Amino acid sequence: MTFYCANCWAEVMATAQICPRCGDDILARQARADFVEKLISALRHPEPTTPIRAAWILGQRRERRAVPALIQLARESADPFIIEAAVAALARINDPCAEETLRWSATHPTLRVRRAASGPAAEQ
Numbered sequence: 001m002t003f004y005c006a007n008c009w010a011e012v013m014a015t016a017q018i019c020p021r022c023g024d025d026i027l028a029r030q031a032r033a034d035f036v037e038k039l040i041s042a043l044r045h046p047e048p049t050t051p052i053r054a055a056w057i058l059g060q061r062r063e064r065r066a067v068p069a070l071i072q073l074a075r076e077s078a079d080p081f082i083i084e085a086a087v088a089a090l091a092r093i094n095d096p097c098a099e100e101t102l103r104w105s106a107t108h109p110t111l112r113v114r115r116a117a118s119g120p121a122a123e124q
């Protein structure tokens, strides 16, 4: 499992409290009330690995608040890796609002998107 600093988006150890790259206090940031809002706005970040990482964290946390933004990202992105990340997060959160998008992604031309649509049980 991969973990990320939500300040600079560096990969960090699962046990890291302080980001080795930017020095941010990872646990304190995650505890802040606006953390989920920042993750949701990171879905629109122009550098593609950032929305992918933000979607992953939102999926792990099963953040239902992020469902509309994840649906929009899956539908509007042209990048199959971003669509895959958004769909995987939606499959994990498993909110009824995402059912139609999950059905749509299950017939997506890109295999990795179709695979993400089948949910956490199919990961790896």
Ligand SMILES: [Zn+2]
Pocket: 005, 006, 007, 008, 009, 010, 019, 020, 021, 022, 023, 024
């Ligand atoms: Zn950092």
